[in-house]
Amino acid sequence: MKKFEILNFKSPNRAPLKVEGFLFGEDSKGPSVAIVGAMNGDHINQLYVASHLVDYLRQKEEEGKISGKILVIPAVNTYALNMGEKFWPLDKTDFNMMFPGYTEGETTQRIAAKLFEALQGYDFGIILEGRRDQGMCLPYVKMIRSGYEDIESARDLGMRFIHYRPYSPIETVMLQYNWQLWETKALSVVFGKNGSIDHAISSEVQGALTRFMAKRGMLDIPIFEGFQSNIIEPENITILKATRAGIFDSYVSCSSYVEKGDILGRVTDALSGEKLEDIVAPTGGVLTCQYAHPLIFQNSIAFRIASAK
Numbered sequence: 001m002k003k004f005e006i007l008n009f010k011s012p013n014r015a016p017l018k019v020e021g022f023l024f025g026e027d028s029k030g031p032s033v034a035i036v037g038a039m040n041g042d043h044i045n046q047l048y049v050a051s052h053l054v055d056y057l058r059q060k061e062e063e064g065k066i067s068g069k070i071l072v073i074p075a076v077n078t079y080a081l082n083m084g085e086k087f088w089p090l091d092k093t094d095f096n097m098m099f100p101g102y103t104e105g106e107t108t109q110r111i112a113a114k115l116f117e118a119l120q121g122y123d124f125g126i127i128l129e130g131r132r133d134q135g136m137c138l139p140y141v142k143m144i145r146s147g148y149e150d151i152e153s154a155r156d157l158g159m160r161f162i163h164y165r166p167y168s169p170i171e172t173v174m175l176q177y178n179w180q181l182w183e184t185k186a187l188s189v190v191f192g193k194n195g196s197i198d199h200a201i202s203s204e205v206q207g208a209l210t211r212f213m214a215k216r217g218m219l220d221i222p223i224f225e226g227f228q229s230n231i232i233e234p235e236n237i238t239i240l241k242a243t244r245a246g247i248f249d250s251y252v253s254c255s256s257y258v259e260k261g262d263i264l265g266r267v268t269d270a271l272s273g274e275k276l277e278d279i280v281a282p283t284g285g286v287l288t289c290q291y292a293h294p295l296i297f298q299n300s301i302a303f304r305i306a307s308a309k
Contacts, residue, residue: 001058002026006073007114009107019111021073021118022054024061030068031217033124034184035209036115036175037073039095040087041080045192046128049202050074053209060219068218071122076115086194096129097170099178116178124153124216125179125186126209130194135301136292138254139191139205141229144171148180151231154187156215157208158226160255161288161306163190165234193292232306238283240303242267244276248296252303256287264303267296283307 002023009017037043037050051074060066075081077095080088087094093108101113119125131137141154144167154162171177179186191205192198211226213219242248250265252258258281267277285307291300 001054001061006118007111009111011079017079017111019073019076019078019115021071022057024057024070024072025066025068025218028067028069031124032069032071032122033126033213033216033218034071034119034122035073035126035128036076036119037128038075038081039077039127039175040130040194041077041083041085041089042194043128043130043192044081044195045197045202046130047075047081048197049128049205049209052202053206056206056210060221065220066218067220068213068216069122070213070218071119073115073118076111096175097173099173099175100182116175116182119179119184120182122184124212125176125184126212127175127179127186127188128205129188129190130192131190131289133301134194134291134293135289135304136193136254137190137289137304138286139189139201139208140232140288142176142188142190144177144180146177146180148183148185149187150185153185153212153216155229156212157189157229158211159189159208159229160227161232162229163232163237230306230308232288236307236309237288238285238305238307239301240264240279240282240305241299242277242279242291242296242302243298245296245298246270246276248291248294248302250290250302252287252290254287254290257285258287258305259284265290270295279303281305 006019038047098108098112100116102109103113140161214223246267262281265279285305288306289304
C-alpha cells in the first residue's frame, strides 16, 4: 500500500487541509479503479465505508490478492468533516459542484482541480455519495446518461437498482459527468442517512465494491453473486410529497413492497397532535426512499416508489 498526499493547502487559522489517497497494486498492469469517499461534511457513512475498504485492501495486498490498480480517497472535504459542516465551511459551497476545477479559481475550484488531476487515467471511477436531501434510501447506483456511461460495469456491483437518467444542466459541474467525459467509466453509489452510520448498509456497499473489483479483475478473491440489477428510469419512480407540515411518522421502511391504497405514513400537528394527513400509495412497487427526519415541511418528498416497467 502506498499512502500519498493529493493536496496540502495551508490555512490561516487551522491545520493544513490534507487530502490523502491509498494506492494498492501501484505497478499492476491490470485494470484500474479509483474510489472517492466523503465530499461533504455529513457523508459519514461514505467515509466509514471508504476507510474500512482501505483496511480490507491492505489485508488483501498482504495476502497477494491484488491483481489490479486500486486508489481509495476516503475523504476530500476534511474541513467540513472536522467542523460538523455540510459544505465547505468558509463560503458554504458544495464541493461536488466544482469540477473539473480551475487552478486559478476559488479555493474549492483549486482543490477540485488537484483532485481531478489525481483521478485521471483510471479505467473505472466510483463515487460514494449521500443524498442531497433529508431522504434515506436503499443503496443504489446513480448513472447519468452523458453518452460515455457504461451500464454493464454498473451491473457488476450487483445492487438492486440502477437509477439511469438524463443529466440535468447543473450536473455538468459534478464529478461523475466530468469523469465520464475524460474517458473513465464513472458511476455513483448512493446510500445511507447523512450524518450517521448504518452498519448493515455499509456492509452491503462494501460487498458490492469488492464484488465489482473481483469481477473486473482487480481482486483475486471468490465472491457471491449480487442482485440482478433493475434499471430504473425517471418515469418508473413515483414521488409522494407531504401536503402539510408537522410531525412525520413512517409506517413502512425502505425495501418494503407496497400496494396501491396502502397508508405509508402520517403527518400530525406538532402542537395539538391532530392528524393532518395520511400519505397513501397511489401505485404499487418497492419503496426505495423515505423522508428521514421527524419534522417534515410542506411539499417535502416523503416517499419514492419504484414500479416495474
